[in-house]
Amino acid sequence: MLETRDLTKVYNESVLAVNELNLKVDDGEIYVVLGANGAGKSTTISMLLNFIEPTSGTALVGDIEIPKFPLEAKKHLAYVSENVELYRNFTARQNLSFFAKLGGRKKVSNEELDATLGRVGLPEEAFTRRVKTFSKGMRQRLGIAIAIMKNAQAVLLDEPTSGLDPKGGADFLNLLRQLKEEGKAIFMSTHDIFRAKEIADRIGILVEGNLERELTREEILEEDLEALYLHYVAGYEPEEDATESITPE
Numbered sequence: 001m002l003e004t005r006d007l008t009k010v011y012n013e014s015v016l017a018v019n020e021l022n023l024k025v026d027d028g029e030i031y032v033v034l035g036a037n038g039a040g041k042s043t044t045i046s047m048l049l050n051f052i053e054p055t056s057g058t059a060l061v062g063d064i065e066i067p068k069f070p071l072e073a074k075k076h077l078a079y080v081s082e083n084v085e086l087y088r089n090f091t092a093r094q095n096l097s098f099f100a101k102l103g104g105r106k107k108v109s110n111e112e113l114d115a116t117l118g119r120v121g122l123p124e125e126a127f128t129r130r131v132k133t134f135s136k137g138m139r140q141r142l143g144i145a146i147a148i149m150k151n152a153q154a155v156l157l158d159e160p161t162s163g164l165d166p167k168g169g170a171d172f173l174n175l176l177r178q179l180k181e182e183g184k185a186i187f188m189s190t191h192d193i194f195r196a197k198e199i200a201d202r203i204g205i206l207v208e209g210n211l212e213r214e215l216t217r218e219e220i221l222e223e224d225l226e227a228l229y230l231h232y233v234a235g236y237e238p239e240e241d242a243t244e245s246i247t248p249e
């Protein structure tokens with residue numbers, strides 16, 4: 001379980017990036033946050049990971065307060081970023097092994113490493129290739145493998161599907177579904193309304209640091225998500241006679 005309580009960030013005593021955010025991601029749930037550039041998505045994720053300190057409020061993973069017990073909290077959090085930080089001169093297997101150990105795993109067999117690399121859809125020939133030769137999609141897959149290996153309770157993803165091809169994006173959603181089925185609490189940001197609609201159990205629309213709207217799975221399926229997003233983010237309203245003009249005689 002992941003939770004924020006009045007979580008707030010003010011940068012340089014002047015920029016209110018996240019304003020008293022209250023949300024909850026249950027185990028086995030995928031929460032997707034949508035919002036324009038600068039809405040505060042990455043700031044929220046950075047506070048959940050304790051990369052930056054909240055100005056006020058707090059966040060929890062399970063019953064651990066993240067800003068108060070960062071080292072303990074870190075054990076339960078896995079992060080997949082837009083630009084996965086990997087050791088370029090290490091192979092995929094070496095990166096995975098390195099990060100597994102960093103995440104507290106003592107002994108990891110090559111079988112387990114290879115099984116995980118296979119599970120995220122990396123071809124076998126890539127296991128022993130240096131990561132600097134990888135495409136973006138391959139790096140993203142390796143990032144997910146690292147998160148799987150850590151077996152953390154909560155997985156945070158900042159725009160994980162940006163720059164993936166359609167097949168890569170679809171594969172990625174399937175991996176997220178698997179993590180969900182394992183009971184992980186998943187929190188991700190995206191600009192991709194189409195994928196959000198497909199995968200999210202809950203959607204939050206963030207506007208200038210404020211959570212303007214939350215949707216349940218039922219609402220996500222019923223509502224015109226794009227129109228709703230534009231309504232909150234840009235104040236667009238549908239044209240009054242739009243439906244009439246496209247109705248055939």
Ligand SMILES: Nc1ncnc2c1ncn2[C@@H]1O[C@H](COP(=O)(O)OP(=O)(O)OP(=O)(O)O)[C@@H](O)[C@H]1O
Nearest residue numbers: 011012015017035036037038039040041042043044
């Ligand atoms: N290190 C920083 N110092 C000062 N202001 C910052 C810093 N990081 C972010 N901001 C500001 O905080 C606000 C929220 O930024 P944030 O990066 O969280 O948005 P975002 O929703 O992730 O946007 P994007 O979709 O472009 O990734 C913006 O106004 C941004 O300019």
Ligand SMILES: [Mg+2]
Nearest residue numbers: 041042043158
């Ligand atoms: Mg961002």
